[in-house]
Structures are given as C-alpha cells and as structure tokens.
Amino acid sequence: MSLAPRLDLRQSQSLVMTPQLQQAIKLLALSNLEIETFIAEELERNPLLDSSGGDSEDSAPERDAPEPVEARDEPADTSELLMGGGEAAGEAALDVDFTAETFHHDSPSDAPGSLDGSLGLSGTASGGAPEDGPDFDSFADNAESLADHLMAQAGATIDGHDLFIAQHLIDQIDEAGYLTVPLLEVANRLGVALARVEAVLAQIQTFDPTGVGARNLAECLALQAKEADRYDPCMAALIDNLELLARGELARLKRICQVDDEDLADMIRELRGYDPKPGCRYGGEPVPAVVPDIFVARRGDGWAVEINAATLPRLLVNRAYYVELSGGKQDKTSKAWLSDCLASANWLVKALDQRQRTIIKVASEIVKQQQAFFHNGVAHLKPLTLRQVAEVIEMHESTVSRVTSNKYLSCARGLFELKYFFTSAIQSADGGEAVSAEAVKNAIRTLIAAEDPKKILSDDTLVEMLNEKGFDIARRTVAKYREAMGIGSSVQRRRQKALEGV
Numbered sequence: 001m002s003l004a005p006r007l008d009l010r011q012s013q014s015l016v017m018t019p020q021l022q023q024a025i026k027l028l029a030l031s032n033l034e035i036e037t038f039i040a041e042e043l044e045r046n047p048l049l050d051s052s053g054g055d056s057e058d059s060a061p062e063r064d065a066p067e068p069v070e071a072r073d074e075p076a077d078t079s080e081l082l083m084g085g086g087e088a089a090g091e092a093a094l095d096v097d098f099t100a101e102t103f104h105h106d107s108p109s110d111a112p113g114s115l116d117g118s119l120g121l122s123g124t125a126s127g128g129a130p131e132d133g134p135d136f137d138s139f140a141d142n143a144e145s146l147a148d149h150l151m152a153q154a155g156a157t158i159d160g161h162d163l164f165i166a167q168h169l170i171d172q173i174d175e176a177g178y179l180t181v182p183l184l185e186v187a188n189r190l191g192v193a194l195a196r197v198e199a200v201l202a203q204i205q206t207f208d209p210t211g212v213g214a215r216n217l218a219e220c221l222a223l224q225a226k227e228a229d230r231y232d233p234c235m236a237a238l239i240d241n242l243e244l245l246a247r248g249e250l251a252r253l254k255r256i257c258q259v260d261d262e263d264l265a266d267m268i269r270e271l272r273g274y275d276p277k278p279g280c281r282y283g284g285e286p287v288p289a290v291v292p293d294i295f296v297a298r299r300g301d302g303w304a305v306e307i308n309a310a311t312l313p314r315l316l317v318n319r320a321y322y323v324e325l326s327g328g329k330q331d332k333t334s335k336a337w338l339s340d341c342l343a344s345a346n347w348l349v350k351a352l353d354q355r356q357r358t359i360i361k362v363a364s365e366i367v368k369q370q371q372a373f374f375h376n377g378v379a380h381l382k383p384l385t386l387r388q389v390a391e392v393i394e395m396h397e398s399t400v401s402r403v404t405s406n407k408y409l410s411c412a413r414g415l416f417e418l419k420y421f422f423t424s425a426i427q428s429a430d431g432g433e434a435v436s437a438e439a440v441k442n443a444i445r446t447l448i449a450a451e452d453p454k455k456i457l458s459d460d461t462l463v464e465m466l467n468e469k470g471f472d473i474a475r476r477t478v479a480k481y482r483e484a485m486g487i488g489s490s491v492q493r494r495r496q497k498a499l500e501g502v
Contacts, residue, residue: 020344024351028358028402032293032311035352039313048322048345051313146175146212146282153207158200165190165200169213177212177279178220209278217276218242224274234259238267245271248495268499292410294363294418296374303374305364307356308410315352317345358395362403365389366421373421374411379443381436383425427472440471441481448487453497458490 030038043049147170154166168190172181183201187194204213210227214220218239225231225239237257238245244253245268254264275281295306322342330338366389372380386404390397404418425434447465451457457465459478466473482489488496 020347020351024347024354025402027351027355028399029405031291031406031408032308033291034406035355036311036313039315039348039352042344042348046341046345046348048318048341049348050316050318144282146173146177146279147171149282150204150207150212154204158203161192162196162200162203165192165197166204169197169201169204173213173279175279176277177209177214179213179215209275209281211275211278220276220278221271221274224278225270228270230270234263235267235270238264238271245499246495248498250498290408290415292415293407294359294409296363296367296409296411298374298412303367303371305360305367307360312352312356315349317342317349358399359403359407361393362389362395362400363409363418365393366404366409366418370421374413377413379439381421381423381439383434383436384422386422426477435471437481440466440473441485443469443471444478444481445485445487448482448493451493456490456494456497 027035027038039051043051150170150173151167154163154170158166165186168186169179172179172186174180179201183197184194187197190197201213205211205223207213211220211223214223221239221242222231222236225235234257238253241253241256244256250264254260257264257267259267291311292308293311295308297304297306322338325338326335366384367374369384369389369392370382372382386397386400390400393400404422407418409416409418420438423436423438426437426440427434443466444462447457447462459475459482462478462482463473463475466478479489487493
C-alpha cells in the first residue's frame, strides 16, 4: 500500500443549505407581524416586488401572484421548485432539522386540505389589504407620560439649578412612580449637597399624582395619608409595620398602634383606598395588542382553519416592470442584477405561499387532535407533543416547533398561543386515558376559587379531591402547578381571606 500523498476525485450527494433555503426555514418561525416587517424590507430592496392589492383590472394581467391556499387543488410538491431550479421542492425543502448531521427530507407530500374560503374572518380576499374600516388605534388618546407630567409641574414651581436636579430625579423615577436610585448617589453624581437633593425631592413629592417620588411602598402610602390628613401616630405605626399586616398579625398590630378592632379595620380600609403604584395611571410605552395569525371557526360538523390575511400584504411580482427594464440597453452587470431581482422576487412569493400552506397544515392537525377542547373547554384538553403532530403530517418535529413559535390562534374560546395546545400528560387515577397538565391546572384553579374562606384547602386536601376527579397527581406536583399559576399557599390564602374580612 502506497503511503505517498495523492489526489482523488469522489462523487457524492448532499443537500446544500443555500442562503435562500435557510431564510425560507427561518420564515416559518416568524409571526404574521414579523413577516410584514420582513416584506417591507424586501419591498425597499427589490424593485420588482409590489404589495398592491391588485384591485385594478389593468394591473391584473401584469402580476404574478400566488393563489390563495384554499384555492389550490394540486399538491404543493407537484411542480414548482422553491428555489426556482434548486433540488429541494416545496415544503420538503423547509422541513429540515438543523441539529441533524446531514440534512434530509422527511416527506415529499404536503397537500393541505382545501377550504371553501367561507370563513371570512380576515375581511379580505386572498392575502390582500383589509377593507376600509374604523381605525380603533385612532381613538386611543395620546397619553401623557409620567415624566412629561412631572416635568411640566417642575417647570412651573422650580427654577435655577434646582430644576436641573429635579429633571435628573424625574429621569430616575420608574413607571410605577418610585425613585429607583439612592439620593447620595445622585448628590455625588451631580456634585451637590445631599440636603439640596433631599429638598428638591421633597418638592417633587408634592406633585400630582400623590405618592410619586417615594423610595418605597411605606413612603408612598405615607405621602397619600398626609395628603388625606390621616397621617396620625396610629396610621404612622401601621404604615411602619406593613410586613405584619401582610402576614395577617392583626392582634400584634393592635398592640403596636394602640387601637381597638374597629379603629384598626378603619385604618386598613383607608390604606386599601391608596394607590401603591401612582405612576401607572399615566401612559408609558403602549402595550401592543396580540394579533392572531390563525382563525378557527365552527363550520357544520367540522372546523374551518384560515390564515389571518389582514396582517399579510399581498406580495406580487411586477413582471410588466421587469419587461420594461429588460427591454432597454443593459450592460452585463445590470442584466445580472435584474435577473437576481426577478429570481429573488419569485422565490419570496413562493416561499411565503409555502409558509402559509405549512401553517395551515400544522394548525389543522392541532385542531383535529384537540377537538374536545374546542367543543368543551380547557378541562378536556388532551396531552399532545410536537412529535405526535409531526408523525401524523409526515414532517420533522423541528419544523412543527418552528411553525408553532410566536403564532396565535383565535377561536370562539379566546386567543391562544399554538404552544398552549402542547402539554404533558398526567396519568389517570383509575388507569384510564391520561389527561393534560393544563386540564389539571384548571381543576386546581377551580377548586381554590370555590373554597370556603373559613376552610382553606391545603395541598394534601387538593390531592385527595383531584384523585376523586380521576387525576393521579402527587402533592409536590400540586404545589408546583399552584405556584406556576401565581396562587399562594393555604397559609397565605388564609391570611388574605382574613384581611378581606376586616
């Protein structure tokens, strides 16, 4: 055997992950609103893309738009190649496991069930812009921020260098209205005396809303009690011992405040009327509303599943413009650039169309698996895993994971993230079919909501009651689920009920 170096030629087959294919796979994990942002960037980059709705009859023959998902009769993998000449066809190209040693196809088939288009929840035809209607965002007031509100008051009452100090302190007040930095740190940073910073803060604490600029909850409540002229020694003692009030040690509080039951109850009612977060009444950053990506509605004996086309611009290829540009004199560079633009536009239109098909296919299988939930509610939610859905639709588990990420489903029972329908299984106490962990959480929540204030249910009691309902569950699991739902222990709930009864 020769040990000398030599050159060999070998032939092998492999699936090459082109940048376009990688981008197409990443599109699966984006929500409709993120897709809208991506499309806006592509429209700026590619002159051959057009997002017009195509309402004009003159423009219709000039466009090459993907047909809506529900209008296609042929399977998605029959002819059109996703890459326009690549080796990976249709959805199979998107169905790739990045963690695998070699990329592979899970299945060449992806023929979505056809819809008759009668769901009509998007308010559009096929991916077009929504029809004109009321813009509810326009009714929202331009809420003044807390910082702007405080600065307006500071400008009217404070001047000179103190105004600069006030501006710095206001910048350190959070959305709840609390000062988040020590005054000594502010004094050192600005190079002024601590007493001067304290004097400016005292002025800020007189601003509206009452309690703003406090450094802790006790100071916030004390400022509001002074404003209401209720800050007497008894109220001061109560505010200084809020931790005892939180623990429900009312007898000890009566001794500290030197009051009887009636006076203590009156003081507690007074505290409940104060605002522990006075800054929250002023607008901060607006919280964006969750927009559903998929609509599910009852149709006869089954369910109709439809993409929310209102959030998806209708992306078209302007072939008339391409013909116009290619008809002129071009050098080699311009011709190559124009060809790249056309190929990129065709790829994006096909990739977005394939994305819709994949989402519809996964969502339809989820609805099929969880029909009991859509009929009867969360108590009938079945255990479901990504692998179960992937095996039925003959796709890879990682593809189902991408499709269900950042996607929301709207149905008659509310708005749910697609991941919500995938829950672990809890074994039935009678040896029957396993139940969903979410159904167990719902049962725990229902039992605690209906408990007698004079007979708070312990975790052990909850276990016994759940076993009677057919849930074979351990005490530590009940405690874990209870804490995950933000429900306190039996001791905490007993104290809370006692305080509510005062």
